Amino acid sequence: MKIRVGVFFGGKSVEHEVSVISAIQAYNAFDREKYDVIPVYITKDNEFYTGEYAGKIEEYRDIPALLKKSTRVIIVNDGGKTKLVRYPMKKFGDSTVAEIDVAFPVVHGTNVEDGALQGYFQTLNIPYAGCDVVSSAVGMDKYVMKAVLKDNGIPVLDCVTVTALEYAEDSDKRIGEIEERIGFPAIVKPVNLGSSVGIKIGRDKDSLAEALDYAFTFSGKVLVERAVTNLREINCSVCGDKDEAEASECEEPIGSDEILSFEDKYVSGGAKDSKSSGMASLKRKIPADISEEMRGEIRDLAVKAFKCLGCSGVSRIDFMIDADEDKIYLNEINTIPGSLAFYLWESVGVKYPRLLDKMVSLALKREREIKNLNFTFKSNILAEAKLGGVKGGKLNG
Secondary structure, eight states, X not given: OOEEEEEEEEOSSTTHHHHHHHHHXXXXXXXXXXXXXXXXXXXXXXXXXXXXXXXXXXXXXXXXXXXHHSEEEEEEEETTEEEEEESSOOSSSOOEEEEXXXXXEOOOSTTTTSSHHHHHHHHTTOOBOSOOHHHHHHHHXXXXXHHHHHHTTOOOOOEEEEEHHHHHHOHHHHHHHHHHHTOSSEEEEETTOOTTTTOEEESSHHHHHHHHHHHTTTOSEEEEEEOOSSEEEEEEEEEEOSSOEEXXXXXXXXXXXSSOOHHHHHTOSSSTTGGGTGGGGSOEESSOSXXXXXXXXXXXXXXXXXXXXXXXXXXXXXXXXXXXXXXXXXXXXXXXXXXXXXXXXXXXXXXXXXXXXXXXXXXXXXXXXXXTSOOOOOOOHHHHOOOOSTTOOXXXX
């Protein structure tokens, strides 16, 4: 019997379109001998749609037209079965459009990759691939991620965080603090976005203020860290879970800017069909042109970071090499990377369908582990409870 996989993508995120590209790649790569695959598109208003056209990349050139040809659904847990139910429901007859055994989110950015969608699946008791709620949330918040990694002895750059309110109350003071603690040049990043969205370099007070203003249009909190001027970027993917994980080959992406921009990653990748190829079309060196010793160190750090953040499935971890000091710093983790980083696994002999197999297997493993946990505790607390007064009361005992 085939496993029924719902591939969820899109959502209320600035990386919505990138998610569509990554998800359609995965949808097409699943082994149809093993899986029935149902595409579930999440609009920017967080409405769910499915249907045969939802799995075709060319249909996303005109999303309003796509939605008219698709079926809006809601997710219902019915007697242990996960159903995609037509919305609004039919007045007569069964409104079930499909059933799924596993949710497979291929989403990027806030509101979807940050634990929100994962929490939704978990509340509905749906097995889902990838990181859980906590690791997704920690991986999305660049400051929290740095704090956890630093506490585990993984090298990261020091940083300063600033909220929009703090900056509005005294911008000169905040800029002065950044200059004192970080210096110039400094990179300003929204604390919870990926794909290089909202990132700019501040080389002096004026350009720092401009970078802060820009970043605050995407997030209410930003992170500022030292800009590595003689920079090499090295990426490595990790597949597994808290118990066992392995690293892929290392890559060195080649960008046109000092910071690898959104356009470098998804638009000007150099391939003829780069607009539909996502991260897979980016210009890169695989394997990265680094020493065997440095390759081993990066791969070890990637696995260590993956495990200490409690990740599962496939993540991509991005490193920076300060070529002046020959030092490695972990930059960030992508808990659901663009194109699921399948190109890094093909370089070590793991084809995309096999990678997807592994992610589904890990999702089902986690579900089995959850079922073995005890979520009930026998107590007569409700039988003994007494509430008194408009402000409530104390429990007896």
